[in-house]
Amino acid sequence: KxxxxxxxxxxxxxxxxxxxxxxxxxxxxxxxxxxxLATDGKRLYVTxxxxxxxQIQPDTYKEEKSVEIIDPKLGKKIFGVNELxxxxxxxxxxxxxxYQDKHSECIVRFNATTGQVKGWIDMHGLLNKQSLAVRSRxxxxxxxxxxxxxxxxxxxxTGKQWDYMYQVRIRPAPSLGVEHVRRVCNLG
Numbered sequence: 001k002x003x004x005x006x007x008x009x010x011x012x013x014x015x016x017x018x019x020x021x022x023x024x025x026x027x028x029x030x031x032x033x034x035x036x037l038a039t040d041g042k043r044l045y046v047t048x049x050x051x052x053x054x055q056i057q058p059d060t061y062k063e064e065k066s067v068e069i070i071d072p073k074l075g076k077k078i079f080g081v082n083e084l085x086x087x088x089x090x091x092x093x094x095x096x097x098x099y100q101d102k103h104s105e106c107i108v109r110f111n112a113t114t115g116q117v118k119g120w121i122d123m124h125g126l127l128n129k130q131s132l133a134v135r136s137r138x139x140x141x142x143x144x145x146x147x148x149x150x151x152x153x154x155x156x157x158t159g160k161q162w163d164y165m166y167q168v169r170i171r172p173a174p175s176l177g178v179e180h181v182r183r184v185c186n187l188g
Contacts, residue, residue, distance in 0.1 A: 003058075005034035005046065012061055028061045030054050036084035036093050045084055045091055045112055051077035053091070053115050067115035069108070073178050078108055078117060078187065085146040087155070090118060094143045097188050103138045106185035107146065120181045121170055123157060130163050 001023060004013040012034075014023040031048025038045045043064065044056040055064045069078045081093040091112045095104040107121040123143055127135060134141040145158035145165065158165040181187070 003037065003039075003044070005030075005037040007034050010034075026061055030056060030061070030063065031066075035080075035082045038084035038086045038091060040086050040089075040112065045086075047081045047084060047093065049080060049082075051079050051081075053081070053110075053112070055112070067113075069110055069115045069117065071108075071117035071181075073117070074181065074187070076187070078110075081108060081110075083144050083146055085148050086112075087146075087148045092121070092146055092148075094146065095185065095187065096142050096144065097186060101139065102186040102188065103142045104186045105143050106181070106187075107143070120185065122173075122176065122180070122184060123168075124184060126157060126162075126166060127159065130159070134159075134162055 002015040002017055010027060010029045012026045012028055015021060016023055030046045031050060031052060031054055033049045035049050036047035044058050046054040046056055051068050052066045053069050054066045057064055069081055071078055078095065080096045082096045084091055084093045090109055092107050092109050094107050097104060105124045105127055107123060108117055109119045109121065110117045127138060141160045141162065143159045147156040155168050155170065156165055157168050
């Protein structure tokens with residue numbers, strides 16, 4: 001089945017596959033708003049625009065526990081993790097620090113059990129490839145689409161109303177440390 005998390009309605013919709021017929025709507029409040037949703041095949045993971053990751057039972061949508069998403073190297077909680085994706089045994093999410101009137105072109109990688117940040121991915125350059133209409137409003141048209149095809153190990157990125165979706169390969173850059181993240185990720 002396909003699960004859709006609503007942003008402000010406090011609802012989850014379930015759809016059958018492949019026909020996408022609605023099975024049911026479940027009214028449930030998980031945190032403040034519905035922002036990110038991913039699964040490891042056993043449980044659901046949800047973010048709500050704050051600093052918490054909620055672990056959710058996939059049949060009842062009851063909260064099992066929640067943890068702070070925190071980067072000990074930066075010494076801070078990570079606010080506004082959005083658009084979650086399960087990639088290679090960890091969660092990835094774009095960061096949208098909306099409360100600070102900022103946008104970020106970074107993706108945070110973190111442990112789904114502890115919330116501890118494992119690393120950062122700098123996606124600078126993709127936004128600049130968009131139309132002038134998108135580039136001129138980076139706070140509105142943020143990096144906000146991560147998809148991973150596990151069987152082929154293909155990774156795709158896009159953003160809100162972006163002109164293109166990109167298949168990307170991520171290369172480690174250990175020389176880009178904490179100061180780089182502080183400088184380019186707009187975390188506040």
